[in-house]
Amino acid sequence: ETGVTQSPTHLIKTRGQQVTLRCSSQSGHNTVSWYQQALGQGPQFIFQYYREEENGRGNFPPRFSGLQFPNYSSELNVNALELDDSALYLCASSLTGSFAEAFFGQGTRLTVV
Amino acid sequence: AQRVTQPEKLLSVFKGAPVELKCNYSYSGSPELFWYVQYSRQRLQLLLRHISRESIKGFTADLNKGETSFHLKKPFAQEEDSAMYYCARGGQETSGSRLTFGEGTQLTVNP
Numbered sequence: 001e002t003g004v005t006q007s008p009t010h011l012i013k014t015r016g017q018q019v020t021l022r023c024s025s026q027s028g029h030n031t032v033s034w035y036q037q038a039l040g041q042g043p044q045f046i047f048q049y050y051r052e053e054e055n056g057r058g059n060f061p062p063r064f065s066g067l068q069f070p071n072y073s074s075e076l077n078v079n080a081l082e083l084d085d086s087a088l089y090l091c092a093s094s095l096t097g098s099f100a101e102a103f104f105g106q107g108t109r110l111t112v113v
Numbered sequence: 114a115q116r117v118t119q120p121e122k123l124l125s126v127f128k129g130a131p132v133e134l135k136c137n138y139s140y141s142g143s144p145e146l147f148w149y150v151q152y153s154r155q156r157l158q159l160l161l162r163h164i165s166r167e168s169i170k171g172f173t174a175d176l177n178k179g180e181t182s183f184h185l186k187k188p189f190a191q192e193e194d195s196a197m198y199y200c201a202r203g204g205q206e207t208s209g210s211r212l213t214f215g216e217g218t219q220l221t222v223n224p
Contacts, residue, residue, distance in 0.1 A: 004156075033211055033212075035212075035214075040122075040216075041216055041217075042117075042119075042199050042201075042214035042215050042216045042217050043157070043199070043212075043214045044214070045211055045212065045213065048211045055211075056211055090157065092157075092212075099145055099162055099164045099165075099203070101159045101162075102149075102159065102212060103158075104156045104157040104158065105156065106156045107156070
């Protein structure tokens with residue numbers, strides 16, 4: 001059984017650019033969520049995908065978008081990057097069920113300059 | 114909107130002392146509450162969830178609906194308990210991986 005893996009580990013982008021972050025879910029998990037964690041803050045929910053469809057969204061603008069693929073891997077895309085988008089982006093996968101344990105990846109550190 | 118509040122950003126205790134990390138949540142229906150922990154250089158991981166009513170690594174947490182609290186407790190802290198602790202609340206949706214987190218409490222257990 002493999003855990004949740006994210007790529008890349010670190011990334012530096014320029015304001016206005018676009019970025020794609022990737023996540024490979026834990027084996028057997030059909031649900032993936034993305035979180036943004038600013039320095040000194042708790043993770044903030046961006047959105048969730050279940051069986052390739054968006055299944056809930058947090059308070060993030062439309063320039064944050066995502067995809068889930070048939071193998072349950074996922075992408076987070078951010079367009080028109082802003083300086084405030086600099087953060088650690090976490091991916092979490094789980095089975096369905098409201099008490100299902102979320103398994104987190106190690107995160108992608110995005111720096112926007 | 115669901116809210117989770119952890120009033121202490123930093124908490125420092127001595128080894129062997131009791132420790133309590135506070136968590137309060139905004140009331141809305143039947144809450145699904147969790148404690149997640151992040152040890153140094155490790156990923157965020159589940160410590161315990163209220164529905165399990167279990168003790169993990171000596172930690173317990175009791176859901177108090179009257180006070181809307183879910184404080185994490187351990188009677189005798191150990192140095193290896195030093196970590197960042199996040200209280201989190203599950204949503205009304207089907208999956209527990211949609212979580213609202215508090216800002217976290219950095220616990221330091223001194224020798």
